[in-house]
Amino acid sequence: MIRLAIQKSGRLSEDSLKLIRECGISFISTSSKLKTEATNFPLEILFLRDDDIPGYVADGVADIGIVGQNVLVEEGLQQLSVKNLGFSKCRLSLAVSKGDTYTDVTSLQGKNIATSYPNLLQEFLTSKGVQADIHTISGSVEIAPSIGLADAVCDIVSSGSTLISNGLREVETVFKSEAVLIANQNLDVEKNRLLQQLLFRMEAVQKAQKSKYVVLNAPNSAIPQIKPLLPGIKSPTIIPLAEEGWSSLHSVVNEDDFWDIIQKLKEAGAEGILVVPIEKMIG
Ligand code: ATP
Ligand code: MG
Numbered sequence: 616m617i618r619l620a621i622q623k624s625g626r627l628s629e630d631s632l633k634l635i636r637e638c639g640i641s642f643i644s645t646s647s648k649l650k651t652e653a654t655n656f657p658l659e660i661l662f663l664r665d666d667d668i669p670g671y672v673a674d675g676v677a678d679i680g681i682v683g684q685n686v687l688v689e690e691g692l693q694q695l696s697v698k699n700l701g702f703s704k705c706r707l708s709l710a711v712s713k714g715d716t717y718t719d720v721t722s723l724q725g726k727n728i729a730t731s732y733p734n735l736l737q738e739f740l741t742s743k744g745v746q747a748d749i750h751t752i753s754g755s756v757e758i759a760p761s762i763g764l765a766d767a768v769c770d771i772v773s774s775g776s777t778l779i780s781n782g783l784r785e786v787e788t789v790f791k792s793e794a795v796l797i798a799n800q801n802l803d804v805e806k807n808r809l810l811q812q813l814l815f816r817m818e819a820v821q822k823a824q825k826s827k828y829v830v831l832n833a834p835n836s837a838i839p840q841i842k843p844l845l846p847g848i849k850s851p852t853i854i855p856l857a858e859e860g861w862s863s864l865h866s867v868v869n870e871d872d873f874w875d876i877i878q879k880l881k882e883a884g885a886e887g888i889l890v891v892p893i894e895k896m897i898g
Contacts, residue, residue, distance in 0.1 A: 616657045617809040620677035623649070623662035627794055630702040631681045635660070638816035657809060668797070669695060675799050678806050679813075685771065685792040689732050695797035698814060701821065705773045707732055707790040710783040712760045712767075717786050723747050723767060729759035730769035732790075739789045757781040823896040825870050829877075830889040835860050837884035844879050848898070867893070 621631040624646070632644065635658075642653040642660060650661045661677055668680040669692040681700065685707055687693055709728070711717050720743045729750045730736050740747055750765050757777055759765040769789055772778060778785055796817070798810055833841050838853065845851040845866035852865040864885075868876050873890075880888060 616659055617679060617806050617813075618659045618661060618677045620661045620663050620668045620671050620680035622665040622668070622681070625665060626705075627665060627681060627683060627703050630700075630794065634681075634700065634702075634817065634820065637820045638813060658813075666690075672797050672799050675801065677799075678802055679796060679798045679810060681794055681796055683792050684795050685732060685735065685790060687795060687797060688790065689734050691734065692797070695800065696795050697798045697810075698796040698817065700794040700796055700817075703792075703794040705771050705792050706788050707735055707769060707792065708772045708778075708785045709736075709767055709769050709787040709789060710757075710772075710778050710785045713782050713784050715766075715784075717784070720745055720787055726766040727764075728767045728769055729756050729765035731756055732769060735790050736769045739787075757783060819895045819897050823893040826867050826893050826896055827870060827873060828865070828891040828893050829868050829880075830863065830865050830891065831880060831885040832856060832861055832863055832887045833883070833885045835862055838862060838864070840883040841880060841885060844876055844883065867896075 619635070622628045635642070640653045640656045640658060642651050644651055644660075648662070650659060652659050661671075663671065665682055665686055668677070668682040669687050669690045671677045672680040672695055673692055679697075683703055683705070684693075684696070685705070687696060709723070716722070723740070724745050725747065727748045727750055728736065729752050731751065731753055733749045733751045736749055750759070752759065756768045756770040758781060759768050761782060768783065770778075772785060775785055802810060829845065841864060842851060845864060845868065847866035854863045854865070855861075856863055877888060
């Protein structure tokens, strides 16, 4: 049995649960429970405050966990990181009051900065040769300037709308973060085998999310032009249509190049293009 720690409730919770389910693991979760066991995989899930997850994994209370890189690095436990998970993307930014003059990071010299991430902030300021007074508070950082507690803040941002609604202006990115899978560094052979199984499944899920299955019809004369646009996993599948002189082509396309390829396919004479999501992708 392997023990996984995830956030009980917050910005990481929903996507963490979704990832476990997409790995084909079933479990019953009720919001009041602090732990649950999967029904079809030797996995126990612990629901914790996100700040506690790196420490619990480092100590072996949990074997593996899902947490934001911001919290992991703030706590000095980045060596536990195993895999970036691509969700809960955000950044730790410095912001000043909208009306304040700000030229560059040296404008913060000698200022009071409120944050919940004193270590990440200190490291950033040191790297820039700036000295400031860091005021560590655990929440509601963004109101600090308006109540006279600080001159600037260093806080988590995704869209930036919370900063704007508090009369703040984002001026520097201190750290970029996303969710990561972390693991205890002394897992026994059996737990390590289970971790490798989970990683294999996560990779299949991630690859599938980045890919689309494309089906289209084309006159045979257009195939030489279309084929190089659809490299697929090995090469596209080409099947003759019932209508003489036409074929159906099937392939896998990467999400990043998707619209570009669709445009070129149309120009090359493709018709009836279907785009289908892929659930899992192996190899
Ligand atoms: P807890 O009660 O578990 O301590 P919390 O209030 O400290 O929760 P959340 O606000 O739920 O934490 O954020 C958890 C993590 O999600 C953050 O550490 C960060 O990695 C990420 N995160 C925070 N805000 C955002 C956002 N606006 N968009 C995307 N990800 C975010
Ligand atoms: Mg927290």
